[in-house]
Amino acid sequence: MYRLExxxxxxxxxxxxxxxxxxxxxxxTGFVVFTLLGKDPAQAFYVFFIKPINTSYGFGExxxxxxxxxxxxxxxxxxxxxxxxxxxxxxxxxxxxITGGGVALWLGDSTSLFALPLxxxxxxxxxxxxxxxxxxxxxxFHTNEILxxxxxxxxxxxLLSYLVHGPWRDPAGYNFPQxxxxxxxxxxxxxxxxxxxxxSLVLALVLAGASWFFSEKTxxxxxxxxxxxxxxxxAYAGFSEKxxxxxxxxxxxxxxxxxxVCEVAGPIGQLQASISPGYGFAAIIVAWVGRLHPLxxxxxxxxxxxxxxxxxxxxxxxxLPSAVTGLFQGVLLFYLLAADxxxxxxxxxxxxxxxxxxxxxxxxxxx
Amino acid sequence: MxxxxxxxxxxxxISKRYPGVVANDGISLKVFPGEIHAxxxxxxxxxxxxxxxxxxxxxxxxxxxxxxxxxQNINSPAEARRLGIGMVFQHFSLFETLTVAENIxxxxxxxxxxxxxxEQIRDVSVRYGLPIDPRRLVHSMSVGERQRVEIVRCLLQxxxxxxxxxxxxxxxxxAVLTLFETLRRLSAEGCSILYISHKLDEIRALCxxxxxxxxxxxxxxxxxxxxxxxxxxxxxxxxxxxxxxLMENTIGEVRIGIQRLSLRTEDPFGTTLKDINLAVHSGExxxxxxxxxxxxxxxxxxxSGETIVAQPQSVLxxxxxxxxxxxxxxxxxxxxxxxxxxxxxGAVPPMSLSYNALLTGSRRGMLRSGIVRKAxxxxxxxxxxxxxxxxxxxxxxxxxxxxxxxxxxxxxxxxTLLQPRAIIVAQPTWGVDVGASMLIRQAxxxxxxxxxxxxxxxxxxxxxxxxxxxxxxxxQGRLSQPVLLSDTSVEQIGQWMSGQFDTIESEREENELVPx
Numbered sequence: 020m021y022r023l024e025x026x027x028x029x030x031x032x033x034x035x036x037x038x039x040x041x042x043x044x045x046x047x048t049g050f051v052v053f054t055l056l057g058k059d060p061a062q063a064f065y066v067f068f069i070k071p072i073n074t075s076y077g078f079g080e081x082x083x084x085x086x087x088x089x090x091x092x093x094x095x096x097x098x099x100x101x102x103x104x105x106x107x108x109x110x111x112x113x114x115x116x117i118t119g120g121g122v123a124l125w126l127g128d129s130t131s132l133f134a135l136p137l138x139x140x141x142x143x144x145x146x147x148x149x150x151x152x153x154x155x156x157x158x159x160f161h162t163n164e165i166l167x168x169x170x171x172x173x174x175x176x177x178l179l180s181y182l183v184h185g186p187w188r189d190p191a192g193y194n195f196p197q198x199x200x201x202x203x204x205x206x207x208x209x210x211x212x213x214x215x216x217x218x219s220l221v222l223a224l225v226l227a228g229a230s231w232f233f234s235e236k237t238x239x240x241x242x243x244x245x246x247x248x249x250x251x252x253x254a255y256a257g258f259s260e261k262x263x264x265x266x267x268x269x270x271x272x273x274x275x276x277x278x279x280v281c282e283v284a285g286p287i288g289q290l291q292a293s294i295s296p297g298y299g300f301a302a303i304i305v306a307w308v309g310r311l312h313p314l315x316x317x318x319x320x321x322x323x324x325x326x327x328x329x330x331x332x333x334x335x336x337x338x339l340p341s342a343v344t345g346l347f348q349g350v351l352l353f354y355l356l357a358a359d360x361x362x363x364x365x366x367x368x369x370x371x372x373x374x375x376x377x378x379x380x381x382x383x384x385x386x
Numbered sequence: 387m388x389x390x391x392x393x394x395x396x397x398x399x400i401s402k403r404y405p406g407v408v409a410n411d412g413i414s415l416k417v418f419p420g421e422i423h424a425x426x427x428x429x430x431x432x433x434x435x436x437x438x439x440x441x442x443x444x445x446x447x448x449x450x451x452x453x454x455x456x457x458q459n460i461n462s463p464a465e466a467r468r469l470g471i472g473m474v475f476q477h478f479s480l481f482e483t484l485t486v487a488e489n490i491x492x493x494x495x496x497x498x499x500x501x502x503x504x505e506q507i508r509d510v511s512v513r514y515g516l517p518i519d520p521r522r523l524v525h526s527m528s529v530g531e532r533q534r535v536e537i538v539r540c541l542l543q544x545x546x547x548x549x550x551x552x553x554x555x556x557x558x559x560x561a562v563l564t565l566f567e568t569l570r571r572l573s574a575e576g577c578s579i580l581y582i583s584h585k586l587d588e589i590r591a592l593c594x595x596x597x598x599x600x601x602x603x604x605x606x607x608x609x610x611x612x613x614x615x616x617x618x619x620x621x622x623x624x625x626x627x628x629x630x631x632l633m634e635n636t637i638g639e640v641r642i643g644i645q646r647l648s649l650r651t652e653d654p655f656g657t658t659l660k661d662i663n664l665a666v667h668s669g670e671x672x673x674x675x676x677x678x679x680x681x682x683x684x685x686x687x688x689x690s691g692e693t694i695v696a697q698p699q700s701v702l703x704x705x706x707x708x709x710x711x712x713x714x715x716x717x718x719x720x721x722x723x724x725x726x727x728x729x730x731x732g733a734v735p736p737m738s739l740s741y742n743a744l745l746t747g748s749r750r751g752m753l754r755s756g757i758v759r760k761a762x763x764x765x766x767x768x769x770x771x772x773x774x775x776x777x778x779x780x781x782x783x784x785x786x787x788x789x790x791x792x793x794x795x796x797x798x799x800x801x802t803l804l805q806p807r808a809i810i811v812a813q814p815t816w817g818v819d820v821g822a823s824m825l826i827r828q829a830x831x832x833x834x835x836x837x838x839x840x841x842x843x844x845x846x847x848x849x850x851x852x853x854x855x856x857x858x859x860x861x862q863g864r865l866s867q868p869v870l871l872s873d874t875s876v877e878q879i880g881q882w883m884s885g886q887f888d889t890i891e892s893e894r895e896e897n898e899l900v901p902x
Binding site (some may be wrong): 024026027133239241244249256257259 | 690736737
């Protein structure tokens with residue numbers, strides 16, 4: 020008989036091993052699913068996980084798709100460290116794309132060096148503004164930020180849809196719901212030849228470093244962590260909960276907004292009705308798989324990016340439905356949450372423990 | 387005891403180890419019918435673990451339990467109750483929104499018609515001098531009354547053995563006497579009682595025999611009536627009870643002022659504070675006695691700044707109106723604060739001791755333009771650890787890895803080294819062993835001697851009588867006039883604890899014009 024037993028102290032090793040366990044369990048599940056679907060698992064795995072990044076172009080795609088995931092994941096990790104349950108990164112991303120893209124459309128064919136920085140700034144501000152709404156509502160009316168941030172995602176998406184179907188539609192675009200293409204000065208510079216990797220990767224890595232510095236070195240980062248680990252201790256120390264909520268919502272809004280503007284100023288190059296395959300939602304998993312740590316978020320972003328690429332490849336080459344990407348994402352989070360129990364608990368074999376009551380000794384009865 | 391009578395309960399060589407600690411190590415004891423048997427020991431000596439084993443909550447790793455001359459595995463509390471073992475826990479498990487009868491019905495193993503049950507409750511409560519109304523809602527009851535519910539709940543099962551875990555820690559001195567009468571009556575009827583406590587006076591007054599535990603082992607057996615407090619203490623802690631002494635001290639200006647503080651609680655089960663006035667001067671310790679749940683939590687939060695008060699003048703710190711300031715701002719005025727809950731409020735459990743220094747010590751040079759200066763933070767933590775003899779691996783140890791007493795020493799030490807002008811301490815030695823208690827009390831006295839204003843809120847009357855210059859009582863949200871220790875007695879304070887200090891209130895009645 021095996022039994023769960025509480026550890027005297029949370030295991031630091033399991034904190035790191037748990038995401039790896041989850042990834043392995045995800046692969047095993049994938050194996051079973053592929054087999055049940057009648058695909059050769061070995062070939063399916065190759066198509067899903069190896070082939071997409073076999074070429075330098077493919078590897079570039081991995082980095083390209085990882086950038087928005089990392090940008091969104093960094094902000095969400097900050098929120099979750101502070102016990103603020105923001106799940107609206109997709110909305111912040113969309114609004115960042117709208118404001119950043121709006122600046123690009125307003126600048127037209129400008130060749131100014133300031134065009135791109137201005138777009139990035141607008142994107143960050145747009146995302147932050149969208150993050151400010153749940154923050155204000157929570158602080159003012161005690162609303163639940165989970166619901167508010169989620170609902171704001173759909174509002175942002177409908178706003179974008181309205182814009183590209185209406186006022187911002189390209190008149191020369193054959194009625195397609197999309198804006199004019201951005202000018203050369205309004206696109207992110209390419210980093211690596213023969214690939215689509217652009218400046219957003221640098222941005223993501225720099226922000227990961229900044230996020231690490233903020234969490235590890237600053238008092239503001241410490242305050243957030245206290246609020247997340249022990250809210251009563253934060254109140255006792257006099258750390259304002261409202262200020263923390265504002266801070267993390269604005270920061271996570273801004274970084275997701277950057278992800279949005281980088282998408283439209285990068286691989287897309289214009290505003291469209293749909294600009295993200297759910298990066299903002301996948302980033303929730305990225306944040307948790309990455310243990311809410313900036314370095315972990317970078318690695319988690321790469322893993323999640325691979326799942327996106329593999330899912331696309333599986334659609335094209337194995338004739339599997341696109342849901343396979345979502346399946347892997349969901350299964351990964353599921354196993355992660357399950358494996359996390361081993362941080363605080365361990366398995367013990369109760370069969371080896373001595374039975375409590377040995378044979379009675381004769382000297383005892385009656386006094 | 388004659389040779390004919392066999393013990394009702396006999397434990398032999400009971401051992402229980404938890405990861406990292408041996409809670410019980412080869413403990414044996416016998417309890418005879420009608421005997422009131424004390425289990426005496428400090429916090430962490432293994433008393434509660436042993437009783438949980440008897441009550442079937444935990445299983446021993448080794449050892450045997452002999453119940454009425456038969457070897458018995460007690461696998462669950464339900465089984466223990468079937469055998470006739472009842473237990474009243476230190477922390478009650480009652481639903482506040484239900485009535486007494488409903489609470490009791492939930493805990494019974496057999497079903498009884500509500501009408502019959504109410505009748506039985508009345509019967510039992512009258513017979514044993516524990517008056518309670520079965521129809522009353524629990525949230526309206528005092529802690530003493532809630533304890534009666536728990537006891538009646540056990541008595542309904544006509545137990546042969548009743549286990550009482552630190553029953554008096556929540557009672558006024560008068561209520562303690564009532565409880566003792568009830569227990570004596572039960573024992574006269576043949577019910578055995580296992581009485582867990584670390585209060586020597588009580589044990590000497592009540593118990594027939596005592597088993598003393600220290601560090602998970604039996605360190606002595608005694609007949610308490612034949613022992614002195616000193617000899618029992620030597621068995622319990624292996625040394626004489628240390629003493630604290632208050633020397634004459636000059637008193638200075640008011641450092642903590644509470645003026646007409648009224649505060650309506652938002653918690654439906656909280657206590658509303660009514661017109662509280664108090665002045666704590668530099669160089670004195672003022673103790674506030676009272677049973678918890680009488681406004682202690684609310685008063686502390688209003689003083690620390692965790693609750694903001696409408697009138698800035700209601701709370702004065704070193705002369706500054708502070709009612710509307712948050713805890714960090716109040717700390718800046720020179721206030722230190724040791725809360726009642728250590729883990730999760732006074733300290734962040736998974737964080738290291740040095741980061742826990744940063745929690746309230748950030749103003750003591752630990753920051754440079756918002757960046758944490760870790761070397762200074764660690765040095766501060768090391769200083770606390772050395773000065774207050776905190777047992778831990780290093781300043782890197784997580785707060786949650788420390789025992790309650792050690793963590794409390796760390797928190798008191800931290801708040802002391804912040805060089806406060808005034809300090810507020812809630813339950814300074816709650817769940818802390820004797821040695822650490824004395825160190826903490828001495829630290830508070832040292833602060834007083836250095837001219838700090840000290841306000842202590844404690845449930846332990848003994849402690850307040852040991853360290854206070856003046857003492858006041860908080861009952862039902864009202865605070866009595868503080869009195870000099872030499873002008874009062876345990877009996878008087880005990881009486882005040884049940885809220886009987888009207889005369890003092892009415893003197894001030896004409897001034898009561900401040901809206902709540």
